[in-house]
Amino acid sequence: MTYYYAYSPGTGTINATPSGYCDGSGSHPSVFCSSPIDVGLSSGTTLYYYGSGLIKSVVTVRKPTSTCDSSAGSPWKDGLEVQLYSDVDGGGNYIGSIYYGHVQSPIADGTYNTPSGTLAVGTVPGCRCSNCTSPCSCYDGAHSHIEGCSIDALNSAISCGATAYGGTSGTWLYRWVL
Numbered sequence: 361m362t363y364y365y366a367y368s369p370g371t372g373t374i375n376a377t378p379s380g381y382c383d384g385s386g387s388h389p390s391v392f393c394s395s396p397i398d399v400g401l402s403s404g405t406t407l408y409y410y411g412s413g414l415i416k417s418v419v420t421v422r423k424p425t426s427t428c429d430s431s432a433g434s435p436w437k438d439g440l441e442v443q444l445y446s447d448v449d450g451g452g453n454y455i456g457s458i459y460y461g462h463v464q465s466p467i468a469d470g471t472y473n474t475p476s477g478t479l480a481v482g483t484v485p486g487c488r489c490s491n492c493t494s495p496c497s498c499y500d501g502a503h504s505h506i507e508g509c510s511i512d513a514l515n516s517a518i519s520c521g522a523t524a525y526g527g528t529s530g531t532w533l534y535r536w537v538l
Contacts, residue, residue: 363512364444364455365532367410368524369481369504372401375520376505382520391425392441392459393509397533399524403486403502407463409442409479410528417473419443419450420481422466423459440466440481441509446538448473456536461505477528508534 375381376388376398390396401407409418421441439461446452450471460466463482472479484502508514513535518524524531 361537362414363412364415364446364536364538365412366415366444366458366508366534367528367530367532368399368526369407369410369460369506370399370401370405370484370526371530372399372503372524372526374398374518374522374524375400375503377518377520378514390507391439391461392423393457393507393511395511395514395534396505396507397518397524398503398505400503401484403484405484405502406480407460407482407484407504408526409458409460409474409481410526410530411444411474411477412528413475413477414446415444415455415474415477416448416452417445417450417471418479419445419471420467421469425461438463438466438482442479442481444536453538455538456511456534457509458534459507459509461507462503506533511535512537 378395423439444455464485466482511534
């Protein structure tokens with residue numbers, strides 16, 4: 361068996377897990393996949409796909425959605441699926457996918473070879489509400505919403521208030537096995 365990992369898209373605080381929002385305000389929505397996680401990141405921060413070196417290429421597909429709610433419009437409704445492959449140019453085995461919600465200026469749809477396990481996929485938008493403390497239907501601060509598709513495991517160390525570290529040697533979020 362071979363294990364493949366996807367890591368946090370940046371360094372920030374976990375403010376929602378599959379169990380719900382860390383402030384206790386309710387359940388955390390999953391739109392395309394499962395095990396949704398929110399990582400608090402500063403507005404304008406570059407979002408990265410970080411994966412283990414065995415993932416040789418990715419295919420990106422823009423997927424707008426209402427991850428929290430669509431009333432905020434773009435870029436909060438803009439999302440991106442990153443499909444993972446075991447060989448270059450989208451070849452070899454399909455491993456699984458990661459869905460990133462709330463992506464400002466997402467990368468173009470296409471196939472990208474990822475020999476270093478790193479690809480900039482967009483940026484983090486600002487607050488959904490005017491002051492980031494207004495009660496809306498989901499966490500309002502600048503963050504990245506991530507979901508794993510067809511995962512084997514979610515990192516059991518993911519918990520409210522924990523720091524998720526970005527980078528290919530950072531905090532892994534999702535694992536796949538082939």
